[in-house]
Amino acid sequence: MPAPRRRNLLPSQLLHQCQNTGAPMSNPLSEISLLPPFDRMQPDHVEPAIAELIGNCRDVLREGLEQPGWDTTLAPLEEAEDRLTRAFSPVSHLNSVLSGDWRAPYEAALAEVTAYWTEQGQNPELYEVYRRLSETGGFENWPQARKQMIRLGMRDFRLGGVALEGEERERFAANSRRLAELSSRFANNVLDATNAWTYHTSDVEELAGLPVTAIAAAEEAARSRGNEGWTITLDGPSYLAVMTHADNRELRERVYRAFVSRASDVGPQAGKFDNSAVMEEILALRAEQARLLGFGSYAELSVASKMAPDAGEVTRFLEDLAARARPAAEREYADLRLFARESLSLEHLHPWDIPWAAERLKQSRYAISQEELRPYFPYPQVLAGLFSVVEKLFGVTVEEDASVPVWHRDVQFFWLAREGERIAGFYLDPFAREKKRGGAWMASVATRRQAKAGMQLPIAYLVCNFSAATGDTPSLLTHNEVTTLFHEFGHGLHHMLTRVDVAAVSGINGVAWDAVELPSQFLENWCWQPEAIAMISGHYRTGEPLPRALLDKMLAAKNFQSAMFTVRQLEFALFDFLLHSRPAGASVREIQQLLDEVRARVAVVPVIADNRFQHSFSHIFAGGYAAGYYSYKWAEVLSADAFSMFEERGIFDADTGLRFLGSILEQGGSRDALELFTEFRGREPSIEALLRHSGIDAVTTPDVQ
Template structure:
């Protein structure tokens, strides 16, 4: 039987893919790339070398994409073949990144007299290629060159192990009860989900897990304080040497090894630390600028966060006789205070946001903004019965597509993300359309109850769709700068955070809300309460994000060897400077910080706040012109979304906004506009 991975179509045939197909296919596709490069180097040039090489590498990328994806959303039998393929692919890309002959082709192209007359996307792809060669160690010699390659391979393995440990320890823990009274306070949707989880394990009663919806529901609503403590302890100690699964999936040595190898990679390239290496491909100019940005924002936000925390303590003591708030009390008490102050909760909003209506409304919003329409195609093969597939159309022409995997389930990685299936590019068979994966972890339907989203989950869906639009609406035809390719990592969150703004606009909320029983849109009184509560504890949320960002950046800017103890010490130090909430003794947040140890955010978590300045300021133009002003939507589409990585992110922002970024909009949206800040990210 032929191997479908060897000639992957635009939409992967998920109903035909088998784990045993992976290794031979990836080996063959890598060999094809190597042979194509040898042929291309015989007559160096754009059309003779780079175009056919891009074609071969696109086949490799589009075969590896479903392998990586299935490991994330199904795990199990896909883990071993994925890790084997990852090792092969990492070795290939490292080898290519150090290929001096190919590097010379790029140099010759950039130095040619005709280069200045090339189109901007073609020029930028060559410039980015030269940068990436240098960051891949193309200039290294002998032992240093071999060490850099070996480190790259080892880092890929360790990142995968880190993610596996987090997933395995999440799946390893659950708590079962036969007494529904133990779940007092939990909303009906959460109780139904717990019963469904128990039934899936052939158990009577109710089962609480560490999956996002289950964990958050307990921490926010469970009146059973001992249950909150039990669940919180299990969650914050995941993949560490403490907690209910102490030492079983411990990421301590994995973190140490990752940090040591990253530091060595930076040193091999002549840099002082990994933060410098990370910033070499980002918008931020240098490490002092990032630290100044984060520290200044923390300095201004912390007093407001301390006031919010003090209010919480006073309320907890007065209303619930809690003299000392514990970490597992914070979300629960905060929800009670929010209900008292604004008479509203996420659970009260949930019936108005059935999943199907939110998705339909999301599509209506983007149609009004960018003149695109979205249509489901149920004939497309997927990896799970709940997964949907959609096509995007503009002026009747099909321009892109995406898979939407919305619901939490066992063996699926937690969180939410967008990833690429196929990149828009000029191919040997004509224009290749961009295809994306959009993944969330919402509560699925339970019995007769449809999937109902919290408003927080609604913003998550909009966020990920913003990433998807950045990938799918590109007009670039060169893979290196198409969609999110080539976009500075600290600007890549801008379109996603930008789209979240519509979740708070009354005109848009009318489109995305409909009570699952009555069909009624969110009533004005609830809408007003929701908007009033928008910035409830926003300063506490800000300093929490800054805690993560400062810890990440200082960790990677450190020039000393970081063992598990020192990592903990640094996090404790950062918390003492910016955090305002108590922390459990068993808290090992770093052991589950997948963004920086298993994702692309190492020395880059600051990107969320950096890009938030851009996204808030970009949205402020819609506030001026009208949130559905078609001309402004088209302007954003053409200036930002269509351009991909063909131009610097700051230049694209200035083209859209007519000036450099201003932080005022972010402060206003966060409810702290009165603070005088001078921390624009440029």
């Protein structure tokens, strides 16, 4: 997933620490170069740099308003704001991947940056510049990117409260600042709750069933904490290994209960990092923001800037897909219960049994497991294969540059080039570690734009949380993790391969949020193609490609429990959208009640009473997916339909690859998402390919408008 956007926040270049020679102190966050010098950045550089850059933005705007126009107002302001966003980006990033000393300066900077963007969004003089330019003679003949920036800018001014006055205006601005603070607090609580819980054992027999790689990781986790034995954490790789493979049912239950109750009022850390009050206040403030702008709910406000035509269409889309998927999901779950009872002697299938039992059913049915595949997907080989896939599809090459300063020894930096010319770059931070936020995401370092000094290259962060190498064994990925890497790289390509030179609509900027997952989900498809799998696989000891027998089993198992996975996503999406459709927010009790109601309608897998999924649902409470989690399924329709053209013409068909590049990746947000998709596919999107790829039978196949 892409990191949440605040306009186009990016980073800058940072800090020279001057010796005490009487020379003025130099702050690299106030200086501009393409790549942040992470080897010289310090937390105490943040506050003065952000204050200076915000002040400069205000000065530039003040001067620009004296003679309104594109060249006199908007172009200089873009230049100044780019410096600000490129300074704030590494601060935000380091808070996510290192936390610790960066948390306080990040939160202080976030407050100031949020206040600035809110102030800009409510500036009637700046809005008037946009309005007048849109009415200028010859506006329709402007370059497309500039026209789109003006159109989207006018929309965002309205959604930013530019028409509000007096007390309502002040209230909207105060709410915006408070919401930024609360989102950060929510994320901090989840991270702290995740880091605070561990289970240590000195008896390796307790870990029976865990793969060798997971046991080695647990031993390393203990060692890093100064202990002998084995330590289980709630980090993704550790948690998933226990839930999927641990034969110790008591251990599975212990870890499950700790995980699903994180940052809540129940569980082993009850009340310690509780997000209950945070959720209530976030929802109340979002509802108030919507009312102030004349919307009936925050969901309506959210959809106003998305591809979906209205809130009703989103609800119909989700409920229709749930109606199609739930019968298949019920059959899948019934099969699992029968297998658990007859083959595993589990009369009652508890939530902590389900992944474990499902893995055994999968092995029974297909004689394949993620762990059996893992030795064939060493991280270095997968990465090299990914780069080869992208080169064949889009004609770009990837080369590492070890001279670029990074924030951790595991991080690598790469340049993208076309015909020998560098066109973009990215940092890759692949492995899980303490104080690093869980999950996977892409974020912007710098956006492609026409700067004073020339064309600024786009730079991205790509972040995952895979298991690191242990001893002489490299990091070995499950196939699920392989698809995660492809997914995030798809986001990165959307950001890096743009040819747009106006920051507001370059890369992922200006792209409707419910279409932004199209390139990422699209690229996942190559993880399932035999020709591509031969490029990304190779046994870590022998280099042997994935054997045909294993490949056939993996492909046969592709849609194993896919309907159960689909309804789980729909459960989250419907809960999110219906929660934000309420006109006045919700109490903690009402949040739980709504989630229970959605589960009763959509879900097939039971949960325990102490399940507090919502308390760690960072996508909607700390990210950019509030009333937008449906975007994953909405964009999956687009991505499946787009890939179906490659199925028809060849998965490495050069003409089709260049067509996707030209119609989707290079265009960024310069044109509407539906228009771009229709240009590529030759028609509007259809849900048919998604249902086929998921193995879900379709009764009817209405187009998704």
